[in-house]
Amino acid sequence: MLAAAKYSAIEALRDGRRLEIRALGPDDRADLLAAVGRSSGQSLYRRFFAVRRGFTEPEIAFFLNPDFVDHVALVAGVEESARLVIAGGGRYVVVQPGKAEVAFAVVDQYQRQGIGAALMRHLAAIARGAGLEELIAEVLPDNIPMLKVFEKSGFRLSTKRGPQVVHVLLRLFKEEDQ
Ligand SMILES: CC(C)(COP(=O)(O)OP(=O)(O)OC[C@H]1O[C@@H](n2cnc3c(N)ncnc32)[C@H](O)[C@@H]1OP(=O)(O)O)[C@@H](O)C(=O)NCCC(=O)NCCS
Numbered sequence: 001m002l003a004a005a006k007y008s009a010i011e012a013l014r015d016g017r018r019l020e021i022r023a024l025g026p027d028d029r030a031d032l033l034a035a036v037g038r039s040s041g042q043s044l045y046r047r048f049f050a051v052r053r054g055f056t057e058p059e060i061a062f063f064l065n066p067d068f069v070d071h072v073a074l075v076a077g078v079e080e081s082a083r084l085v086i087a088g089g090g091r092y093v094v095v096q097p098g099k100a101e102v103a104f105a106v107v108d109q110y111q112r113q114g115i116g117a118a119l120m121r122h123l124a125a126i127a128r129g130a131g132l133e134e135l136i137a138e139v140l141p142d143n144i145p146m147l148k149v150f151e152k153s154g155f156r157l158s159t160k161r162g163p164q165v166v167h168v169l170l171r172l173f174k175e176e177d178q
Pocket residue numbers: 042043044046047048102103104105106107110111112113114115116117118137138139143144145146148149152
């Protein structure tokens with residue numbers, strides 16, 4: 001089995017609660033859909049660039065079946081009433097050799113607790129381990145939280161403003177790494 005498919009790391013939320021960052025698994029369908037159901041219209045719009053009230057089965061199948069090579073998906077698990085629930089997720093999809101597109105979503109009530117930054121850190125570590133050199137993303141211009149997560153990632157960032165979106169490019173390797 002691929003190492004990324006078994007990925008698991010323990011972190012802490014800003015309030016000290018336990019946060020697990022782990023690979024999305026085949027049994028996560030209900031929890032993932034529940035996390036989407038708990039997300040605000042604004043968060044879903046910022047993630048999917050459209051008003052989404054639901055997803056088609058092929059879309060759900062795509063989200064739930066990363067191959068952990070060209071498509072890697074992590075979730076953030078937090079404890080609620082003695083069970084771990086999904087509070088957020090991040091994924092990348094390789095779009096050309098060495099380059100993948102990333103996207104993140106954190107359930108509103110868990111935003112601003114460090115989950116986005118943690119997902120970014122772990123996804124970037126997996127991407128670097130897989131030899132990827134660049135991560136790209138398209139971000140709505142008013143999406144300051146997402147732009148901040150990229151800015152604070154510590155990787156070299158360039159942004160290009162298009163009419164509708166900001167194109168973000170993160171370089172995963174510094175010259176001295178090579
Ligand atoms: C973007 C998103 C994933 C960030 O996740 P998060 O868990 O809230 O982010 P973090 O708590 O790790 O915040 C990291 C940094 O981002 C900045 N930030 C986060 N939310 C912010 C906000 N509402 N306003 C200003 N800065 C913010 C801060 O600098 C923060 O660090 P700090 O708390 O130490 O100051 C989350 O807001 C989200 O899910 N948004 C909706 C979906 C989305 O926009 N997806 C992007 C598609 S590409």
